[in-house]
Amino acid sequence: MTAAAAGAPQPREASLLGTWNSAVTSYYLLLGTTFLLVAIGLVMVLSSSSVESLAAGDSAYAVFLNQARFALIGLPLLLVASRLPVRVVRAAAWPALLAAIGFQMLVFTPLGRGEGGNRNWVALPGFMAQPSELLKVALAVWIGAVLTRKLSLLHEWKHALVPVVPVAGAAIGVVLLGRDLGTALVMCLLVAGAMFVAGVPVRVMGLAGAIAAGGVALLVIGSDNRINRITALLSSECDVSNECYQSLRARYGLATGGVSGVGLGQSAEKWSYLPAAHNDFIYAILGEELGLVGTLLVLGLFALLALGMVRIILRHPDPFVKITTGAVFAWIIGQAAVNIAVVIGLAPVIGVPLPLVSAGGSALIMTMAALGLLLAFARSEPGAAEALAARASVVRRSLAVIGRVRG
Numbered sequence: 001m002t003a004a005a006a007g008a009p010q011p012r013e014a015s016l017l018g019t020w021n022s023a024v025t026s027y028y029l030l031l032g033t034t035f036l037l038v039a040i041g042l043v044m045v046l047s048s049s050s051v052e053s054l055a056a057g058d059s060a061y062a063v064f065l066n067q068a069r070f071a072l073i074g075l076p077l078l079l080v081a082s083r084l085p086v087r088v089v090r091a092a093a094w095p096a097l098l099a100a101i102g103f104q105m106l107v108f109t110p111l112g113r114g115e116g117g118n119r120n121w122v123a124l125p126g127f128m129a130q131p132s133e134l135l136k137v138a139l140a141v142w143i144g145a146v147l148t149r150k151l152s153l154l155h156e157w158k159h160a161l162v163p164v165v166p167v168a169g170a171a172i173g174v175v176l177l178g179r180d181l182g183t184a185l186v187m188c189l190l191v192a193g194a195m196f197v198a199g200v201p202v203r204v205m206g207l208a209g210a211i212a213a214g215g216v217a218l219l220v221i222g223s224d225n226r227i228n229r230i231t232a233l234l235s236s237e238c239d240v241s242n243e244c245y246q247s248l249r250a251r252y253g254l255a256t257g258g259v260s261g262v263g264l265g266q267s268a269e270k271w272s273y274l275p276a277a278h279n280d281f282i283y284a285i286l287g288e289e290l291g292l293v294g295t296l297l298v299l300g301l302f303a304l305l306a307l308g309m310v311r312i313i314l315r316h317p318d319p320f321v322k323i324t325t326g327a328v329f330a331w332i333i334g335q336a337a338v339n340i341a342v343v344i345g346l347a348p349v350i351g352v353p354l355p356l357v358s359a360g361g362s363a364l365i366m367t368m369a370a371l372g373l374l375l376a377f378a379r380s381e382p383g384a385a386e387a388l389a390a391r392a393s394v395v396r397r398s399l400a401v402i403g404r405v406r407g
Contacts (some may be wrong), residue, residue: 021096023383024391026315029379031309032303034078034356034371038071038364039327040298041282048270048285049359054322058137063359070361073369081372086380089373090320092143094136097171100138104131104174112178112324116350130362132175132183136331137370139171140190144324147198151319160204164191165211181219181226186335188212193330197313198323221354229348231275238345247345249274250284254295254344261291278359283343298357299340306333312377321377328370 020136042064049063059065097332106112106122113121113128123128153159169192175184195205209271220226239248253269256262267288270277277285287295309329313322339354341347353360355367379385 014159019073022387024378025387026381027307027324027375027378027384028313028374029304029311030371033305034260034309034368037298037301037305037356038074038368040286040301041265041359041364042071042353044289044357045278045359047265048267048282048291050265051270055272066361067180067359067364069365071368073361074365077365078368078372078375080087082171082349082367082375082379084373084376086318086321086377089141089324089376090145090148091169093142097142100131100135100285101171101174104135104171107178109264114178115269118180120175120180120183127361130360132178132180132187133290133362133366135171135175135206136183136190137366137373138188139168139187140324140327140331140370141373143191143194143321143327147191147194147200147323148320150202150383154198154200154332156333157201157204158196160200160206162194165208166242171262172335178383180351182352183218185216186257186338186352188216189334190327194323194327196330198319206268226348233345233348244277244345245350246281247342248344250281251345253284253288257288257291257294258369261289261293261294264289280349280353280358281343282338282358283340283354286357302336308378309333309374312381315381317378317382318380321380325377328374332367333371366387 005297021259045067046061046064049061053062073125103122107119107385110122110319111122112119113123115121122131143164146167147154153348159203168187170192172184172187192205192209195208195266220230229243232238233247238244249269253267253274258269267277267285269288269355272275273283274281283298284293290297306329310327312325313329316322318327335352336345336355338350339358342349342352353363356364379388
């Protein structure tokens with residue numbers, strides 16, 4: 001056997017390497033993981049909400065049908081967004097941000113509604129919308145456009161911070177006026193992710209981070225409820241504290257589930273023991289019913305979703321695409337990490353859902369729309385459009401052959 005033959009990759013290894021290096025890998029990673037997470041979310045929303053729906057006098061399927069309706073609204077948005085040219089997305093940056101901020105301001109009008117101490121909803125005909133979810137998408141696109149234009153000047157602190165920090169701060173401030181600190185923290189992660197991918201110097205990011213941390217500290221200190229949540233989490237008395245009740249019940253659910261779970265639909269915690277079981281704490285019900293296997297499956301899907309985003313950042317030649325993808329990465333993956341940290345008791349309860357999985361119409365629709373934009377970016381990777389067109393052509397020819405055979 002020659003040295004060349006000995007060093008040659010085996011057929012399976014060559015196939016895996018070819019798949020990884022394919023121009024369409026990012027596209028299919030994003031598409032597949034998005035649909036799988038939405039499907040898992042629909043199943044778990046049905047399981048976790050049925051008891052409470054019946055207790056409220058509604059159908060056991062009430063929350064599930066609402067979530068399915070939101071998924072059906074999000075699907076065409078995802079498909080349309082996935083076909084948008086990058087130049088169109090970039091051109092829409094300023095109008096989208098201004099429109100999203102204007103929409104967010106509606107929460108302070110008679111259309112605004114409050115829930116759980118937060119005023120972050122707008123009552124539209126037949127639908128309660130959460131404008132901050134649209135604001136996340138718009139802010140990610142806007143930051144990508146602004147930092148791309150100033151890319152050669154980002155080594156200077158004034159260009160790195162202005163106008164990104166003041167404008168993003170205003171957008172986040174509007175959300176904070178509605179007392180939604182959890183969403184505001186996720187938006188801070190979004191801004192940090194965009195600045196990191198853009199190559200903003202660490203010292204400048206540190207300054208921006210210090211400003212944000214100071215603002216968060218003031219908001220926490222000014223609220224007895226937030227202070228109590230943090231001090232209870234750090235206290236040895238957490239397990240008997242009201243502020244730790246949700247996290248404690250969530251851990252009971254995870255512990256009960258063990259490795260393989262108690263079975264789909266068999267959760268005990270969803271019987272009014274765990275508040276927000278179908279929303280912020282759906283990961284606990286998933287762990288109880290599907291066990292460690294189910295929780296690791298969801299973690300693995302989020303890891304694959306993150307991998308698809310990282311591939312776009314590394315492979316795409318357009319800095320706007322890289323920076324915007326970095327912002328969406330920090331938003332979705334960061335929010336998932338925060339949600340899971342809350343469920344397992346590593347962070348105080350701050351009220352952020354698990355993306356694509358938790359119940360919530362605005363969050364699901366806008367997350368799907370954002371991932372649709374990333375699919376458009378993936379389609380514009382070098383060689384991706386040609387590869388997708390070639391595969392579509394093969395599928396059409398195969399269907400034509402099948403049709404002739406049946407005829």
